[in-house]
Amino acid sequence: MITMQDIADKAGVSKGTVSYVLNGKQEKARINQATCARVIAIAESLGYRRNAIAQSMKTGKTNVIGIIGGLHNDYCMAIIKGINNVVSKNNYMIKLLPTDKIEDVKNAARQCVEQRLAGVICRSLSEEELEIIRSELASNNMPIVLVDNSFSHDWCSRVISDDFEGAKQATEYLLELGHRKIGFVTNDLIHGFSKVRYDGYIKMMTDWKIKVQKDDICCIDHGNKISNTQQNAIKDFLTLKKPTAVFCGSDPIAMKVINVAQSLGINIPQDLSVIGFAGLNYTFFSSPTLTTVKQPFVKMGQKVSEILLSEIKEKSPAKEIKLPVELIIRDSTTTIK
Amino acid sequence: MITMQDIADKAGVSKGTVSYVLNGKQEKARINQATCARVIAIAESLGYRRNAIAQSMKTGKTNVIGIIGGLHNDYCMAIIKGINNVVSKNNYMIKLLPTDKIEDVKNAARQCVEQRLAGVICRSLSEEELEIIRSELASNNMPIVLVDNSFSHDWCSRVISDDFEGAKQATEYLLELGHRKIGFVTNDLIHGFSKVRYDGYIKMMTDWKIKVQKDDICCIDHGNKISNTQQNAIKDFLTLKKPTAVFCGSDPIAMKVINVAQSLGINIPQDLSVIGFAGLNYTFFSSPTLTTVKQPFVKMGQKVSEILLSEIKEKSPAKEIKLPVELIIRDSTTTIK
DNA sequence: TTGAAAGCGATACCAT
DNA sequence: ATGGTATCGCTTTCAA
Numbered sequence: 176m177i178t179m180q181d182i183a184d185k186a187g188v189s190k191g192t193v194s195y196v197l198n199g200k201q202e203k204a205r206i207n208q209a210t211c212a213r214v215i216a217i218a219e220s221l222g223y224r225r226n227a228i229a230q231s232m233k234t235g236k237t238n239v240i241g242i243i244g245g246l247h248n249d250y251c252m253a254i255i256k257g258i259n260n261v262v263s264k265n266n267y268m269i270k271l272l273p274t275d276k277i278e279d280v281k282n283a284a285r286q287c288v289e290q291r292l293a294g295v296i297c298r299s300l301s302e303e304e305l306e307i308i309r310s311e312l313a314s315n316n317m318p319i320v321l322v323d324n325s326f327s328h329d330w331c332s333r334v335i336s337d338d339f340e341g342a343k344q345a346t347e348y349l350l351e352l353g354h355r356k357i358g359f360v361t362n363d364l365i366h367g368f369s370k371v372r373y374d375g376y377i378k379m380m381t382d383w384k385i386k387v388q389k390d391d392i393c394c395i396d397h398g399n400k401i402s403n404t405q406q407n408a409i410k411d412f413l414t415l416k417k418p419t420a421v422f423c424g425s426d427p428i429a430m431k432v433i434n435v436a437q438s439l440g441i442n443i444p445q446d447l448s449v450i451g452f453a454g455l456n457y458t459f460f461s462s463p464t465l466t467t468v469k470q471p472f473v474k475m476g477q478k479v480s481e482i483l484l485s486e487i488k489e490k491s492p493a494k495e496i497k498l499p500v501e502l503i504i505r506d507s508t509t510t511i512k
Numbered sequence: 513m514i515t516m517q518d519i520a521d522k523a524g525v526s527k528g529t530v531s532y533v534l535n536g537k538q539e540k541a542r543i544n545q546a547t548c549a550r551v552i553a554i555a556e557s558l559g560y561r562r563n564a565i566a567q568s569m570k571t572g573k574t575n576v577i578g579i580i581g582g583l584h585n586d587y588c589m590a591i592i593k594g595i596n597n598v599v600s601k602n603n604y605m606i607k608l609l610p611t612d613k614i615e616d617v618k619n620a621a622r623q624c625v626e627q628r629l630a631g632v633i634c635r636s637l638s639e640e641e642l643e644i645i646r647s648e649l650a651s652n653n654m655p656i657v658l659v660d661n662s663f664s665h666d667w668c669s670r671v672i673s674d675d676f677e678g679a680k681q682a683t684e685y686l687l688e689l690g691h692r693k694i695g696f697v698t699n700d701l702i703h704g705f706s707k708v709r710y711d712g713y714i715k716m717m718t719d720w721k722i723k724v725q726k727d728d729i730c731c732i733d734h735g736n737k738i739s740n741t742q743q744n745a746i747k748d749f750l751t752l753k754k755p756t757a758v759f760c761g762s763d764p765i766a767m768k769v770i771n772v773a774q775s776l777g778i779n780i781p782q783d784l785s786v787i788g789f790a791g792l793n794y795t796f797f798s799s800p801t802l803t804t805v806k807q808p809f810v811k812m813g814q815k816v817s818e819i820l821l822s823e824i825k826e827k828s829p830a831k832e833i834k835l836p837v838e839l840i841i842r843d844s845t846t847t848i849k
Numbered sequence: 850t851t852g853a854a855a856g857c858g859a860t861a862c863c864a865t
Numbered sequence: 866a867t868g869g870t871a872t873c874g875c876t877t878t879c880a881a
Contacts, residue, residue: 176652178873178874178875179874179875180874180875188851188852189851189852189853190852190874190875190876191851191852191853191854191875191876191877191878192850192851192852193875194874194875194876194877195851195876195877198876204850204851204877205850205851206850206851207850207851210850210851222651224622224625224626224652225626225874225875226569226626226628226873226874226875227626227627227628228565228568228569228574228627228628228873228874228875229569229857229873229874229875229876230874230875230876231565231857231875232563232565232566232569232857232858232859232873232874232875233856233857233874233875233876233877234857234875234876235857237565239607246589246592246593246596249586249589249793249794251589252583252586252588252589255583255608255610256583256610259583259608259610263610263616263619268607268608268609268623268627269607269608269610270576270605270606270607270608271592271596271605271606271607271608272605273592273593273596273600273606279600282600285561286605288561289561289562289563289564290564290565290605291563291564291565314559315513315561427794427797430794430797430798430799431797433799434797434798434799434800434801437799437800455794456586457586457764457767457792457794457798460764460767460768460771461767461771461794461798461799462767462770462771462774462798462799463771463774464771515857515858515859516858516859517858517859525867525868526867526868526869527858527859527860527868528859528860528861528862528867528868528869528870529866529867529868530859531858531859531860531861532860532861532867535859535860537861541861541866541867542866542867543866543867544866544867547866547867562858562859563857563858563859565857565858565859566857566858566859566860566873567858567859567860568859569857569858569859569873569874569875570858570859570860570861570872570873571859571860571873572873
């Protein structure tokens with residue numbers, strides 16, 4: 176493999192000179208034009224490729240960003256895409272540190288330090304997982320930012336979508352369509368974003384002076400793998416409560432509701448309007464196409480990496496960014512008949 | 513940041529000794545137990561983290577695998593997950609080199625070399641893109657493997673799913689259900705995997721002595737962004753040809769067919785059976801749930817990384833691996849009435 | 850305008 | 866059983 180020394184030898188200059196030229200610092204070192212051109216030409220002809228490792232070793236920096244988080248969710252690709260948009264423009268690269276178990280997180284944290292990453296983006300981690308990262312990286316003051324994490328912290332910036340607003344919009348849209356018996360289907364009423372969406376729903380219902388009873392809410396136990404239980408929960412909810420509309424805590428849940436409803440002979444949207452949350456690709460070509468609250472995953476990835484890059488340059492106080500969501504109206508909702 | 517020298521100083525030994533101990537080579541260097549324990553304890557108490565960059569610099573190797581390819585497809589996450597399963601167990605890491613334009617590919621190829629990656633996995637690249645990678649990496653004899661690439665090459669291994677067999681199975685299943693007017697809907701009859709799936713369909717139809725007319729095939733122009741055109745193409749196809757079943761070249765296409773059919777008042781599966789291809793997550797909770805040919809994306813990722821890791825150890829002749837697919841029977845297909 | 854050389858942190862060989 | 870040291874490829878300061 177060709178080194179700068181090889182080029183230097185062939186060009187009859189020192190490797191220091193080669194370094195300056197190849198890093199575009201001829202000005203600073205005032206290397207003359209001819210030498211410059213010769214070095215570049217030789218590097219080219221030799222097929223020289225900089226050894227990024229040696230460079231990092233010397234400078235003590237890498238241009239690599241770590242992304243820590245699970246690979247389950249359908250939307251994580253979109254976030255990563257957003258991250259890549261920004262970091263690749265700034266000549267940074269992405270190292271994936273996928274995590275499933277808590278062990279993976281510990282390992283990932285250690286890897287970040289060993290690899291001397293420039294910074295780390297944590298995606299949808301639990302409090303416990305995040306604490307592992309923090310304690311490992313803090314001592315090496317490696318910047319950390321959060322995206323799509325449901326908890327905020329004062330020691331690091333976070334980018335999320337404005338789910339509360341989105342839930343309000345979705346609920347209001349149903350109300351404007353004339354619906355009053357509006358159910359909420361979720362898999363978790365207590366934690367994270369599900370809770371925020373629930374809160375938005377409650378807020379809007381309350382604003383419109385609609386009483387929400389306990390049985391207007393259908394909480395399907397997502398942890399439970401026996402999906403029949405979920406189906407039955409939805410079935411009972413639809414048949415007993417007979418809502419004219421349901422706002423769902425996520426797109427997959429909305430799809431399930433539609434599925435169960437149709438099997439019950441309930442027509443969507445004539446008999447039942449359904450709204451999802453996330454705006455995943457497939458909601459566009461499901462049957463019927465799904466009205467949903469679209470989260471700006473790509474933008475979230477972009478924004479969070481912009482923040483990270485700026486923190487790599489210089490430490491700054493933690494920011495909290497809520498990106499707006501958008502209600503996408505499609506065929507799963509209509510006015511009450 | 514703590515270095516081996518720091519540990520050595522504190523332990524009153526040389527950094528060479530520390531290196532041996534921390535790399536578990538005490539045996540080889542015959543370091544005595546006490547020294548060993550002391551060094552480890554000090555490293556621990558100082559919170560030492562190996563500098564992987566320096567290590568790579570010295571050894572000339574990295575334990576990083578590059579993944580080159582677009583981030584569009586819904587299934588690429590699954591492939592990456594499979595890759596990670598295997599490489600993380602072997603203490604390798606993943607660097608993502610997402611590519612959109614041809615420029616990205618050139619850049620990615622260069623990055624692979626500059627970063628001295630241990631090897632590269634190319635995902636669903638075009639011939640042109642792959643050639644760029646090859647020409648850049650060949651001179652540095654960096655191993656390359658292909659996954660989900662529609663072209664095979666004698667200079668590198670490739671892992672794909674057995675789409676021909678899958679298409680045959682899907683078609684045969686429809687035939688066994690009693691269907692004879694079986695259409696094929698695709699977005700490309702000429703290239704890549706779409707062509708293979710088409711071939712499988714034709715093969716099975718021919719085996720069963722069913723004549724396939726030109727108008728049994730509906731090719732929706734995927735390149736065309738005006739999705740109305742696609743919808744209309746499907747609509748015309750369904751109304752004019754009146755198939756009792758359609759086998760689709762992909763899951764999204766199948767979803768669209770179902771959508772158009774339902775808007776035409778055609779009931780799925782009573783009036784029309786539909787089969788997709790890929791087995792994406794959402795086909796499980798669409799309405800109706802979709803019968804589809806499931807490709808083993810995770811396994812493909814695992815297999816391809818196993819091959820890559822073995823090639824990193826020692827160069828071996830190119831292999832071609834076709835992983836079996838599985839027909840998943842769900843609610844979008846039924847016997848002909 | 851350029852060369853020489855120190856040094857980044859770890860590895861591994863050669864002495865002792 | 867351990868210390869000393871050359872080395873990996875590059876960056877950057879200091880001299881010339």
